[in-house]
Amino acid sequence: MTFGSPGRSFGSYSDLVVVAGLALLAGVAVAVDAPTALRTACGVPAILAAPGYAAVAALFPRALPDVWACLVASVTVSIAIAIWTGLSLYALGISLAGDALPLAVTAITLVLAAAAMRLRSTRGGRPPTLPRPALGHVALAGVIGILLVYAVATAREPRQASDVAGYSALWATRSSPQAIQVGIRSAELHPLDFRVEVRAADGQVAWSSAVFRLLPGQRRTFDVAAAGRGPLDVALVRADESKPYRRVAVS
Amino acid sequence: MLLGAIGVVVVGQAFLLSRSGQTGAVPQTLYWLGLAVIVAPTALRLLSLQPSRNERLMLVTWAGVCLYGIKVLHAPTTFLYADEFVHQLDAQHIAATGQLFGPNALLPISGHYPGLEIATQALREATGLSIFTSGMIVVGAARVLLMVAAFLLFERISGSDRLAGLAVLLYGANPNFLYWSAQYSYESLALPLMLVVLLAVVTRDHAPASQRRGWTVIAVLATDAVVATHHLTTFALLAALVLTVGLGAMQDRRRKQVPVERLWPSHTPQAHSATHGPPSAIAAAGESRLAGRPRTWRGLPLDLLAVTAAGAVTWTLLAASGTVGYLGAIFRKALVSMVTSVHGGGRAPFSASPPGSLPAPVIERVLGVLSVLVIVVAVLTAVLKAPRRTWRHNLGQLLVWAGVLFVATYALRVAPGAWETANRSSEFLFLGAGLLIAISAIWVADRTRKHLVGLAIVAVLTWLLFAGGSVLGWQPSVRLAPPVAVRTSAGVIRPQSFAVADWAAQAERRHAVFVADDVSARLIAVRGVPDVLPPGRKGVPELLSLTTLPTWLVPLLGRERVDYVVLDRRLVSADNLAGYYFQPPAARGPESLRPPAVRSKFERLSAVRRVYDSGDIVVEDLREWRR
Numbered sequence: 001m002t003f004g005s006p007g008r009s010f011g012s013y014s015d016l017v018v019v020a021g022l023a024l025l026a027g028v029a030v031a032v033d034a035p036t037a038l039r040t041a042c043g044v045p046a047i048l049a050a051p052g053y054a055a056v057a058a059l060f061p062r063a064l065p066d067v068w069a070c071l072v073a074s075v076t077v078s079i080a081i082a083i084w085t086g087l088s089l090y091a092l093g094i095s096l097a098g099d100a101l102p103l104a105v106t107a108i109t110l111v112l113a114a115a116a117m118r119l120r121s122t123r124g125g126r127p128p129t130l131p132r133p134a135l136g137h138v139a140l141a142g143v144i145g146i147l148l149v150y151a152v153a154t155a156r157e158p159r160q161a162s163d164v165a166g167y168s169a170l171w172a173t174r175s176s177p178q179a180i181q182v183g184i185r186s187a188e189l190h191p192l193d194f195r196v197e198v199r200a201a202d203g204q205v206a207w208s209s210a211v212f213r214l215l216p217g218q219r220r221t222f223d224v225a226a227a228g229r230g231p232l233d234v235a236l237v238r239a240d241e242s243k244p245y246r247r248v249a250v251s
Numbered sequence: 252m253l254l255g256a257i258g259v260v261v262v263g264q265a266f267l268l269s270r271s272g273q274t275g276a277v278p279q280t281l282y283w284l285g286l287a288v289i290v291a292p293t294a295l296r297l298l299s300l301q302p303s304r305n306e307r308l309m310l311v312t313w314a315g316v317c318l319y320g321i322k323v324l325h326a327p328t329t330f331l332y333a334d335e336f337v338h339q340l341d342a343q344h345i346a347a348t349g350q351l352f353g354p355n356a357l358l359p360i361s362g363h364y365p366g367l368e369i370a371t372q373a374l375r376e377a378t379g380l381s382i383f384t385s386g387m388i389v390v391g392a393a394r395v396l397l398m399v400a401a402f403l404l405f406e407r408i409s410g411s412d413r414l415a416g417l418a419v420l421l422y423g424a425n426p427n428f429l430y431w432s433a434q435y436s437y438e439s440l441a442l443p444l445m446l447v448v449l450l451a452v453v454t455r456d457h458a459p460a461s462q463r464r465g466w467t468v469i470a471v472l473a474t475d476a477v478v479a480t481h482h483l484t485t486f487a488l489l490a491a492l493v494l495t496v497g498l499g500a501m502q503d504r505r506r507k508q509v510p511v512e513r514l515w516p517s518h519t520p521q522a523h524s525a526t527h528g529p530p531s532a533i534a535a536a537g538e539s540r541l542a543g544r545p546r547t548w549r550g551l552p553l554d555l556l557a558v559t560a561a562g563a564v565t566w567t568l569l570a571a572s573g574t575v576g577y578l579g580a581i582f583r584k585a586l587v588s589m590v591t592s593v594h595g596g597g598r599a600p601f602s603a604s605p606p607g608s609l610p611a612p613v614i615e616r617v618l619g620v621l622s623v624l625v626i627v628v629a630v631l632t633a634v635l636k637a638p639r640r641t642w643r644h645n646l647g648q649l650l651v652w653a654g655v656l657f658v659a660t661y662a663l664r665v666a667p668g669a670w671e672t673a674n675r676s677s678e679f680l681f682l683g684a685g686l687l688i689a690i691s692a693i694w695v696a697d698r699t700r701k702h703l704v705g706l707a708i709v710a711v712l713t714w715l716l717f718a719g720g721s722v723l724g725w726q727p728s729v730r731l732a733p734p735v736a737v738r739t740s741a742g743v744i745r746p747q748s749f750a751v752a753d754w755a756a757q758a759e760r761r762h763a764v765f766v767a768d769d770v771s772a773r774l775i776a777v778r779g780v781p782d783v784l785p786p787g788r789k790g791v792p793e794l795l796s797l798t799t800l801p802t803w804l805v806p807l808l809g810r811e812r813v814d815y816v817v818l819d820r821r822l823v824s825a826d827n828l829a830g831y832y833f834q835p836p837a838a839r840g841p842e843s844l845r846p847p848a849v850r851s852k853f854e855r856l857s858a859v860r861r862v863y864d865s866g867d868i869v870v871e872d873l874r875e876w877r878r
Contacts, residue, residue: 098349147256
């Protein structure tokens with residue numbers, strides 16, 4: 001396979017072919033709504049590195065900066081391209097809430113990669129040579145990866161906690177002229193038994209629920225018939241106590 | 252690198268214990284130990300003459316990633332820092348509507364700088380990940396960018412990869428590095444981009460002609476990205492470029508009168524080796540080029556200065572006209588607070604406890620004071636040891652000034668209103684301080700290299716700087732990730748502010764106007780309720796904290812069409828860093844509550860109904876009263 005100058009082999013553009021292929025794959029994955037794992041594997045480098053790398057290769061066709069400077073330049077330019085592509089789409093009246101933004105970045109990456117190939121072929125540039133990692137380094141990276149995955153996985157799991165104060169929330173709202181809706185959400189540490197009382201303005205109990213049990217995190221709503229516009233007091237009473245635990249009112 | 256990962260795991264264990272409600276010595280010890288395991292061995296290795304340039308770069312980049320890992324473990328499932336809610340709201344608006352520059356009830360100005368959110372949206376749409384995960388990846392990439400760009404910048408300025416490596420690591424000791432600069436916020440992205448611009452300025456100055464254009468293009472792209480991302484960083488970049496040009500012009504004028512050799516005696520590879528050890532190939536090449544190159548106006552970054560100035564002015568005029576007022580208010584507040592403090596109204600210095608909260612433990616304040624002393628001594632020592640001629644670019648001189656200025660900002664930390672200004676400036680100014688501290692550290696290490704005691708002192712001092720930074724930059728009550736999602740016998744529960752936010756976001760209330768404390772307001776806003784009055788809006792703090800309803804507030808409630816007022820009796824509800832968590836028993840006493848009359852003041856208004864009650868939080872319905 002040759003590009004431009006005779007005798008230039010695929011190896012002269014291998015990095016750019018990989019970049020273009022990655023961008024293309026990411027674009028296709030977005031277009032066909034591929035599984036998140038595949039889209040993530042392609043999408044992260046396709047947005048945060050590939051466009052910048054293609055641009056840097058076009059800006060330095062003879063010899064790329066050293067690998068660290070190249071990394072900095074690639075990530076920076078990639079982010080800048082994403083930002084200015086978004087601003088441009090917005091200025092053109094194109095929504096950023098769909099596939100347009102990643103697909104536009106993909107298109108820009110492909111154009112830049114093609115331009116870089118062309119410039120490299122005319123100026124006689126070479127792709128960078130990356131050092132091959134030693135087996136020991138790969139194993140070390142594996143161990144480190146396992147440690148970090150363990151740390152993140154355990155951190156994401158909710159823990160049981162001592163000395164935390166649980167609570168329950170009560171609310172009430174008029175759902176129609178004839179009815180009110182009463183809601184309870186338990187965030188207590190243990191299952192608790194409750195009942196709800198609705199009292200009219202004269203203090204008479206207008207409606208009372210049976211005792212019900214809520215588990216931590218559970219919620220329950222009651223639709224209570226309450227014709228007329230009199231103010232109503234709603235109380236949540238714990239089954240083990242006589243005084244109201246929570247109190248709200250409805251007009 | 253393995254030690255760094257182990258350090259992250261150890262800190263993660265400290266967070267797990269803290270989330271389990273343990274607040275004693277064990278989680279604290281694990282936290283400080285984990286931090287030490289990450290930074291102390293790295294510092295010792297970087298001080299050594301043995302590592303290659305690549306190894307140094309890998310070490311500092313990995314240290315930066317590990318320190319970022321601490322933030323990720325601190326809030327691994329959702330945004331929990333005050334500014335993160337602001338930007339989450341912007342990102343949600345873009346994701347929902349596809350439009351930029353949307354309204355932001357929490358911080359209106361942030362919607363006018365959408366760079367971070369656009370990058371997040373591009374990644375989110377490309378990967379299918381959530382805003383939270385996409386945002387964390389973008390900020391993580393920015394962290395890598397920060398470490399590598401800072402290393403290359405320091406290396407090009409000083410000509411020493413050893414100094415550069417240590418300076419970048421020590422930059423991580425700035426009070427904001429561990430948490431604040433790692434949060435999902437526009438500055439977390441803009442600062443690394445700014446460093447890339449400065450790196451490009453220095454690199455193209457030393458690069459062959461064929462590469463200068465490339466670095467100029469990179470600098471312009473990075474500058475434009477900064478302009479679209481963060482106001483303060485844009486102005487910091489502008490200031491850095493103005494000062495660089497000014498310094499360069501002054502040096503040019505002096506150069507006409509003094510022979511080059513007298514001003515730049517270190518500008519030969521031999522002289523440089525004597526000072527810093529063997530220079531890298533790039534550095535040596537740069538030296539030789541610089542030595543024979545007349546420095547004129549053409550060598551100054553006037554083009555980038557013009558691009559930045561034009562970009563800042565254009566963006567401010569066309570897209571973010573409120574910027575000047577917003578920044579002006581912050582600086583005005585700092586100034587007024589400083590004047591107040593001079594007349595005797597200060598706060599406890601050297602701790603991150605906000606005004607009104609419990610003071611930091613004594614041991615932490617001691618750590619804070621010691622770290623400040625080390626920094627002051629190290630910075631001043633380096634200023635005396637590193638005269639201007641050491642630097643290969645006048646940005647070096649600028650960094651020296653920044654380091655000295657950072658020390659001066661310690662004075663601001665005694666003023667409540669100026670504390671924020673001092674704290675926020677630290678991630679910029681500490682670039683210079685880190686460089687100066689590294690110079691002093693190398694000076695000390697080179698005299699104690701063969702003594703274990705000396706190495707131990709360096710390791711302890713490095714840890715002390717990071718620990719002190721953590722103490723100064725983040726409140727003690729939330730440093731160790733208190734519980735926010737608790738597993739019970741039957742399910743997972745969250746604090747009351749989350750419950751009231753879920754209630755507020757139900758369909759029938761989604762378009763109502765809410766007034767809420769700082770914590771609940773953020774949680775309500777990011778659940779899709781667009782009309783939450785900003786916690787800083789005139790009248791809102793009074794409404795939530797006074798025991799009576801002043802007459803001047805009544806028309807305000809009508810004018811703003813307030814439907815619901817969320818009243819939280821806990822004082823911590825005004826603390827937008829600590830208020831999201833379950834509070835420990837020590838923080839649940841009567842002294843942690845507002846007077847009962849604060850919540851009962853609406854009882855006198857007959858048409859106002861209390862429609863929600865979760866114990867600490869109640870919601871008053873004002874709709875009928877307004878009618």
